Amino acid sequence: MDEVFSQILEKQVLSAAKAVEDKIDEEIAALDRLDPDDIEALRERRIQQMRRAAERRAKWRAQGHGEYAEVPEKEFFAAAKASERLVCHFYRDNWPCKVLDKHLSIIAKQHVETRFIKVHAEKAPFLTEKLRIVVLPTLAIVKNAKVEDYVVGFDELGGKDDFSTEDLEERLAKSQVIFLDGEGSAYAAKQAAAASKRSVRQSDTGNSSDSE
Numbered sequence: 001m002d003e004v005f006s007q008i009l010e011k012q013v014l015s016a017a018k019a020v021e022d023k024i025d026e027e028i029a030a031l032d033r034l035d036p037d038d039i040e041a042l043r044e045r046r047i048q049q050m051r052r053a054a055e056r057r058a059k060w061r062a063q064g065h066g067e068y069a070e071v072p073e074k075e076f077f078a079a080a081k082a083s084e085r086l087v088c089h090f091y092r093d094n095w096p097c098k099v100l101d102k103h104l105s106i107i108a109k110q111h112v113e114t115r116f117i118k119v120h121a122e123k124a125p126f127l128t129e130k131l132r133i134v135v136l137p138t139l140a141i142v143k144n145a146k147v148e149d150y151v152v153g154f155d156e157l158g159g160k161d162d163f164s165t166e167d168l169e170e171r172l173a174k175s176q177v178i179f180l181d182g183e184g185s186a187y188a189a190k191q192a193a194a195a196s197k198r199s200v201r202q203s204d205t206g207n208s209s210d211s212e
Contacts, residue, residue, distance in 0.1 A: 068108035073124035083115040
C-alpha cells in the first residue's frame, strides 16, 4: 500500500513539475517574441497595477478595513458611506452573538476589501427600528451605502452554532459583499484542499484500474 501511494505521489510531483516547466517555457517563448519596448511597456503596466493595488489596500486600511470593531449608533451611516462594502453585526451579550464574533474576527482579517463592524442593538434603538432588526444576531449587508441583505440568526448556516467560518464566508459571498478569492480566504483554502484530495483519490482509482 505504501509503495502504491509513493508511486501516486511521485506521478503527481512529476506531473506538477512538468506543468510548471511547460508554463515557464511558454512565458519564455512569449518574451522572446517581444522587442525591448514591449517588455518595458509590460513592466511599466505591471508596476502601475501593483501601485494601484497597494494604494487601494492602504485606503481600505485607513477606513478600518482588516479589523472587526464596534462602533456607536451615530457612526453607522458614516461607515456605510465610506466603504463600498460593509457587514454590520447587530448583537447583544449572549452566546450566539459571541459565536458570530469569533467567525467575523477571522473573516475581517482575510477580506480587507470589506469593512466589518458591530453595533450593540440595545444601545441603538433608532437604528434597529429603522433597519427592522428584531432577531439577534443579525448581519446587515451594506453595499454602496444601502442595506441589501440580511443574515438573520443561524437559519442559513445550518440552524446550529457549530457552523464553520467557511460556511459564513460562503454565505456572505452569495450576497457579493466579499470575494471568495480574497487573500487568506478560508473558503478558497478549503476548496483547494478538497481539490487536492480529489486528485489523490482519482489517481489512486486510475492506478488500481491499471493494475487490474
